[in-house]
Amino acid sequence: MTHTQEKITYPNLPLAIYRELAAHLRQIEGVTIELIPQQSQQFDYAQSQIDHVAMSYPPTPAPSDKRQLEEILDYYAQIYGSYTREVKDCLPS
Numbered sequence: 001m002t003h004t005q006e007k008i009t010y011p012n013l014p015l016a017i018y019r020e021l022a023a024h025l026r027q028i029e030g031v032t033i034e035l036i037p038q039q040s041q042q043f044d045y046a047q048s049q050i051d052h053v054a055m056s057y058p059p060t061p062a063p064s065d066k067r068q069l070e071e072i073l074d075y076y077a078q079i080y081g082s083y084t085r086e087v088k089d090c091l092p093s
Helices: 015-026 063-080
Strands: 003-009 032-037 050-057 084-090
Touching (some): 015 063
Antiparallel strands (some): 003 050, 032 050
16 A cells, blocks of 8 residues: 655744644544655754654545645744645655
8 A cells, every 4th residue: 555745844934833744644544654854064043943744544545634734834834834745646655
């Protein structure tokens, strides 16, 4: 069985808010979240300590779960600015 993985990046999101976002996304059934640390060699105080959220979920989530996921992502975008999403289907490890 495959699952879907996404890389979600909010360029202006502080560390604490990335953690809050992750906590909200983890409440959706079947969703797993990992916060990926920043890889930059140069320190920039304005840059988040988190590079992106790695999210994994079943390939066909329930419509209500998919809607909740979109609402959460859009909520943070309204406050902190737009985000990017990279999606790929993967085989289980």
